[in-house]
Amino acid sequence: MPDITVTLDGKPVSLDGSTLRDLITDARVVAARVDGALVDLSSPVAGGQSIVTVKADSADGVQILRHSASHVMAEAVKILFPDARPTIGPATDDGFYYDFDRDEPFSSEDLAKIEEKMNELVGQDAPFVRKEMGRTEAKAFFEQRGEPYKVEIIGDLPDDVETVSLYEQGSFVDLCRGPHVPATGYLKAFKLLSVAGAYWRGDERNRMLQRIYGTAFPVPKDLRAYLTFLEEAKKRDHRKLGRELELFMFSEDLGPGMVIYMPKGGRLRTILEDFEKKIHFKRGYDIVYGPSILRGRMWEISGHMDNYKENMYFTEVDGQVYGIKPMNCLSHILIYKSKVRSYRDLPLRYFELGNVTRHEKSGVIHGLLRTRQFTQDDAHIFCRPDQLIEEITSIIDLVEEVMAVFGFEYTMEISTRPEKSIGSDADWEMATRALIDSLDKKGLPYDINEGDGAFYGPKIDVKIKDAIGRQWQCATIQCDFSLPERFDTHYIGSDGEKHRPVMLHRVILGSIERFIGVLIEHFAGAFPVWLSPVQAVVMNITDAQAEYAASVAEALKAAEVRMEIDLRNEKIGFKIREARVQKVPYMVVVGDREKEDGTVSIRERDGQQQTMRVDEFIALVKSSDPVI
């Protein structure tokens, strides 16, 4: 065999072997990128190629590891449950899954058995072998193996695909693009996590399959760290903390998806709402209020009856149908239309903390993150087409500023026209363009989400994460040419003619409920001082300082510090412990020393203590208020 020269991780190397494996000896390497394409280590080497090794602990490597783990899981399932028909089994951001069609459900005991079998298969260190097969041949192969889902997938491949790749390890063969780790022995740390239902091809009209979720990591230490993370995340779950901190509750008697704010949750919400009112007022928004039930006719004009009816609640008043509002826009349009508007008046920005009601499917309700009634920090901006980009840009500025106040990281997506929608193609094109241009102008990264827009217009969505990394939409900016048309809104231009304004729907926090939910998880209940429902607990050491403690509490209350007083006949350690469990930022301890000096001993959440005067403490509390 002649010598071949390639570059390996940037360095020129010559070799006389024939596959990547001959060249790469490092056991941590699971695959390679050859001229940019991910391939197996069993791939042949040709001269002049640029080869970059992919280690198990790299992003690509972990993905390959997990994908391979899903194949091993499928093999284990087929061995233990021959009636299970494999469908698809990809890697995900934090693990992998494989969907099976099987009449009997998998139990958690089954999961343990499958995991045990996987360990056995990994112990055999069976190589993953790639095979190419003609399309027709592959179809016949899977037909013969009794795997109709694979046959369907091959059948649905584009016409120009003539050959497909198969991966075989041990007794299992899967239709798969690869690449995979060289052998099952490379899987050193994995765990099966849960079983769930999933529709074939993600379509609810299709058969429901059984999905087994698992995860895999390069080394056991990483797996343990991930499992610990999941445990820790459970402690941050907003539903658990909501109960423990007495922020909110749900009641089976009241109905699912309906939040009840308890006194401390009510405070938190008030703080957020006051913050919002202030920040919007400062930016030229007018605060307005609209009713919750509107004549059915309004929803017909808006297009909700045709496009959103199944999500709405209706009621009848004096023989007439009224729709309970799922959105706040209609009242705002009526305010706009209440008089003739000049081009000089625009933009007009109407802000409402509007309580909306949507009939969410029963299975999707989730604590504060998905409810049937929620309050949006909603605004509708009516502007001239030439003002559109500037308005969108300043909304994005506001989003950036508000997210910074709370310390959230976020991602953005642009969603385009869905199937069920209203308006002309030209308007959709123009509106989508405006959103894209605004983000481009600011140089912000975004993904495109095809067909995911609102029925009346495209949108920019901003997403933030909960404790276990699930993404939730908060801010959204929606560009709308349709509703101004449908409600025949206009302004008088400088030419004295009537013109159609453009309408922007936008929220910043999104749903106040959802935002509070994510906020709780983000801070694990230990809110920054300015958001804490209880900022300080005043506690005396013995009855001898009860009066002094009360006078301190009085001073704090007068300064609008949100405080509680704990004069119970308990040891100071006990009172401290309770305040800590409640995640109160400041404990104000007063004993004889403080009483004598006219001071307070301040204990922070981290255990730090310092003695100061009451007015100094008040200033400390106030210093946490955000500057907006």
Place this chain on the structure above:
RNA sequence: GCCAGCGUAGCUCAGUGGUAGAGCAGCUGAUUCGUAAUCAGCAGGUCAAGGGUUCAACCCCCUUCGCUGGCUCCA
């Protein structure tokens, strides 16, 4: 809405075909104490709801409601 699992005291959880237990919280009393739990006593549950099987059901079966994890959908 679909698939699977779950529902026992305010909370966290034991429990068995022969009619229910712990810890914390609560209440009462004692203790007056310096930065994460003082001690003792008391009280608290139609075992989610409805129906069925059984001599007997919290336990087995069915239905409904709710919750959890996913899927679909969505702020």
